[in-house]
Amino acid sequence: MSNPPQAYATDEDREKRSAEVLQELVPSPDGPGCAAAVGRRGNVVWEAGRGKADVATGRAITPATVFDMASNSKQFTADAILLLAGRHRLALNDPLSKFLDNAPAWTRSVTLADLMHHTSGIPDYQDLLEDKGVKLTDPAGQQEAITAVLASRPEDPPGRRFSYSNSNYVLLAHVVEKVTGTPFPTFIQREFFTPLHLRMTLAPATEVPGKAKSYDEKGGSFTPNSSPWKQYGDGSVQTTPGELVRWADNYRTGRVGGTQLLAGVTEGAVNTGGVLSARGVKEGRYGAGIVLLPDKSLVHRGDWEGFHSTFKVSPDRNTAVAVVCNVEPPDSLPAANQLLDIWTK
Template sequence: MKYRLLAVAAAGLLTAGGCGTTSTPEAARVTSTAADRPGDSGKLMEKLLKADQPGCSAAVGIEGAVAWSGARGVADTATGRPLTTTSVFDVASVSKQFTATAVLLLAAAGELELTDSVAKHVPGLPGWARTVTVDHLVHHTSGITDYTHLLNAAGHALTDPATQRDALDAIAKAPQPTSGTFAYSNSNYVLLAEVVAAVSGQPLPRFLDANVFRPLRLAMSLAPAAQGPETALPYTRSPDGTWQPAGSAWTQIGDGAVQTTPGELVRWADNYRTGAVGGEALLKAQLDRAVPTGQPAGPRYGAGIAVNPDGTLSHEGGWAGYVTLFGVTADRRTAIAVSCNAAETDIAAVATGLQRIWTR
């Protein structure tokens, strides 16, 4: 099963060391002048991706404007419909920063305290919920078992319908957690979706639309398992080398399921520079209380975003065939996002190549 986070391996997306521990292929070893960057980016995509297979869409943003975008591959293998820069992907765990932003906006408005217990806002949980705080959820220090593992252990395949209620019921049966140490769990952000709904009186998708997406004029929606005419269909490679449809019938929110394009992600990234939504208070809350992730000299985990030792920001997400990498430079001026519709695609090579072109 492909879970919503591929560790915090995206931590090196915009650092000098490249992307995670993946070595940089020769095709990505490019240093470009400013004038050459768009052309070199297109050539990189052509070198790394095949036009007749699932592939990737990518974008580079500079101070909130899309400086370059490109795509290569097919969005639908049955029809040959190509991937384009307007192809829509489920960006999986990259969505977590939006859920965290919703919580922090409510905290700034005095609607909740990060020290509130989960039990205060989410009914039906065991006694341990009285000792787990909203802040524990935001920073993955609750110790709550990942609901994806719990549902999988109970026999739920990705093709079996599984709702938000199913996830909450599984969480309620989880073992007693030990809070305080970072342990990435999608359960945290499913519970945060419930906190937002309880406090604001609006489901998380509606809250984000009203308070984040529309104010920033972002073409984004939180819509699990959604498909539209621009959707890039997800695939997985079978042992015989053919591409088979992937996807999921699960409909949880909070931990993933934002539907958008890399171009919109790099536009959103500029909020980490400007604070156009949330102001300085949000920017401080997103990053200042980041916790160690247990990796030596590795990233710290902020509010739905990894804060790397060199000051860059990043997150990675993978779900049911989709994979996305998102990163922002330390000066917050440049952002790179790459989304692919097959998890087997070497997304790290694409992201690292674009990093070398645009940030060297």
């Protein structure tokens, strides 16, 4: 008779095993590392850090260490669009051209839903800027990215297939600014961070108090990694894993946006066709800045200049995990899966 799946009788057992998962992910505490957190219905039930937030000074990673959440920021951008749709300020089937001055002809065929679900066919602005000779070590802001995108053309007809592109979310941030007349970071702060009491900042390429430095690793040595690029919408939320799992409770409660926003998170989600397999997401449908897996859990990954984040919400939306690192880990998704298993059994 086979043994039943392991259960964790007490939170003390769960905390012990969770610490072991983090230690397995970060074997040595002497270099850069990771922090992780687990939330239940909006409360942080476990969090820890291992490794160095700053190798030069020896500053340790703790639960209070701030990381760049990279593409895990996209869910806030998508939810801002859903929030405005719920207020009848825009519609998901609106063409991109509606929100642009001197719009290129091709933008009449791209809808906001195409941007949200990565079916616009628009090339990634990071590639476009680099093709123009703009290096990651050169200054480049939001307008430079948008100008490069609008000077290009979709590589596929809009709506044909899923193709992940950061350009989509930079453009969605522009739409929010155009509709509201408010800077995008200010809108996100006012509509999401403040009402949910989240200690989060949307600040591209900015040092914030308590933030980790990010690193590249080669041959066991670590080189600081940073870029002066200042785009937003596709990334740039700065926070801790504990705050990210507190945010996850909005997927259960709909405190911001209500049932209409919650429905919009997964309505119209498109098959990723294995495009995200390199990020460990072999099956799934891309919704509003987050992937819906076959078991109904939500997941997203983020990678930017040495920062890496994995965020996952349980199928019943009661439990969430976040694993964030300041150097590329072996793979943080299995660790996130393990933590979710530990705290949902």
